[in-house]
Amino acid sequence: MTRPAHPHAMQPRRPGRTRTAPPALPDRFPFAGRYLAYTLFDLTGLLYLAVGFLVLRAVWALGNGPEAWQALREQFANPLYVTFHVLALVSVCFVAVRFFRLFPKAQPPRIGPAKPPPGPVIHVMLYVVWLGVTLVMVTILAGGLF
Amino acid sequence: MSPAAKKTLVVTRFDPDRDEAPRAQRYEIPVQEDWMVLDALNFIKDEVDGTLSHRWSCRMAVCGSCGMMVNGEPRLTCKDSLRQYGDTISVAPLANFPVVRDLVIEMDGFMQKLESVKPWILRAKELAVEEGPMRQSPAELEEFKQFSMCINCMLCYAACPVVSNEPDFLGPAAIALGHRYNVDSRDEGAGVRNEIFRAEGTVFSCSYANECSEVCPKHVDPAAAVNQAKFNAVIDWATGLVLPRGGAK
Numbered sequence: 001m002t003r004p005a006h007p008h009a010m011q012p013r014r015p016g017r018t019r020t021a022p023p024a025l026p027d028r029f030p031f032a033g034r035y036l037a038y039t040l041f042d043l044t045g046l047l048y049l050a051v052g053f054l055v056l057r058a059v060w061a062l063g064n065g066p067e068a069w070q071a072l073r074e075q076f077a078n079p080l081y082v083t084f085h086v087l088a089l090v091s092v093c094f095v096a097v098r099f100f101r102l103f104p105k106a107q108p109p110r111i112g113p114a115k116p117p118p119g120p121v122i123h124v125m126l127y128v129v130w131l132g133v134t135l136v137m138v139t140i141l142a143g144g145l146f
Numbered sequence: 147m148s149p150a151a152k153k154t155l156v157v158t159r160f161d162p163d164r165d166e167a168p169r170a171q172r173y174e175i176p177v178q179e180d181w182m183v184l185d186a187l188n189f190i191k192d193e194v195d196g197t198l199s200h201r202w203s204c205r206m207a208v209c210g211s212c213g214m215m216v217n218g219e220p221r222l223t224c225k226d227s228l229r230q231y232g233d234t235i236s237v238a239p240l241a242n243f244p245v246v247r248d249l250v251i252e253m254d255g256f257m258q259k260l261e262s263v264k265p266w267i268l269r270a271k272e273l274a275v276e277e278g279p280m281r282q283s284p285a286e287l288e289e290f291k292q293f294s295m296c297i298n299c300m301l302c303y304a305a306c307p308v309v310s311n312e313p314d315f316l317g318p319a320a321i322a323l324g325h326r327y328n329v330d331s332r333d334e335g336a337g338v339r340n341e342i343f344r345a346e347g348t349v350f351s352c353s354y355a356n357e358c359s360e361v362c363p364k365h366v367d368p369a370a371a372v373n374q375a376k377f378n379a380v381i382d383w384a385t386g387l388v389l390p391r392g393g394a395k
Contacts, residue, residue: 012257021162026242
């Protein structure tokens with residue numbers, strides 16, 4: 001048998017008279033088979049937490065003048081920071097692709113009289129919006145808009 | 147008929163009167179090319195070891211009785227050909243359920259959860275016979291049809307990581323069936339069920355692992371039902387703030 005699940009998982013409100021063996025976890029949870037993608041999806045939250053702290057640090061540096069900002073930029077050029085940011089980018093892409101795949105079928109068949117568009121259309125719309133937002137951000141960062 | 151090949155089944159055994167914990171037992175048996183995993187288990191039961199206990203009934207993926215973990219994956223054993231596996235196959239009771247004996251799981255917890263979502267048509271007032279049948283268009287039927295295909299085999303519960311960790315979680319099949327009636331145009335009990343769905347341990351405990359839909363042998367897509375139910379439960383709550391509630395009580 002595999003590792004135990006919560007001892008009361010799927011227990012009836014009042015246990016029967018027969019002694020039962022405790023429930024087992026699914027064999028492959030959490031790091032094998034399809035569970036790996038789910039676990040990684042959830043673990044990316046830790047990465048975003050770290051990114052959030054770095055953003056706060058960048059804001060703090062901005063508020064402390066050009067020297068502080070320049071020092072932060074030099075720190076961010078460190079290969080460790082670069083690797084971290086590449087990892088964060090890969091995580092965002094991974095989460096987005098998984099989310100976009102699952103999002104269309106989570107739409108209710110209708111809201112009042114209105115029906116959502118078909119799944120493939122929602123799918124395409126999500127990618128178009130993602131691409132559009134990315135292009136706007138890149139244009140801003142390149143100094144093209146402001 | 148071609149000579150029978152041999153396969154080894156590693157079956158999880160548990161006798162509540164003798165065993166402290168479940169144990170594995172190996173059976174090397176001759177198998178026919180067209181056998182399902184259930185046929186192999188029935189062969190063991192009939193010809194090798196009559197003490198083996200497992201549930202089965204229809205043999206055609208309709209009754210939902212023969213769900214087990216086959217090589218670690220929740221499967222309907224009557225639908226699963228032996229050909230798709232190697233020479234050694236492990237068969238265990240469904241994960242996430244207490245085990246009564248060998249491959250037989252305790253179902254009462256599931257039945258109680260299922261009943262709690264009131265999986266039947268609720269009406270504010272029953273139609274009189276003279277009023278004729280309740281009519282439903284094909285488009286209305288399409289909105290819930292796939293969710294009504296559930297055979298209560300509980301494979302989705304065996305795959306769900308939330309069921310593993312939250313004993314009070316209603317689980318995929320029960321929520322899918324509740325949602326199936328909520329979107330049925332003949333039903334007027336959505337208000338009642340949405341109140342159940344907004345409680346702790348129901349739809350909002352789902353973290354959308356999507357495992358339930360991956361393992362469903364009838365392609366019901368319970369993950370879609372659970373996440374649609376989340377949306378409907380919120381809309382129902384918001385409209386309830388400004389509009390009087392109708393429907394069944």
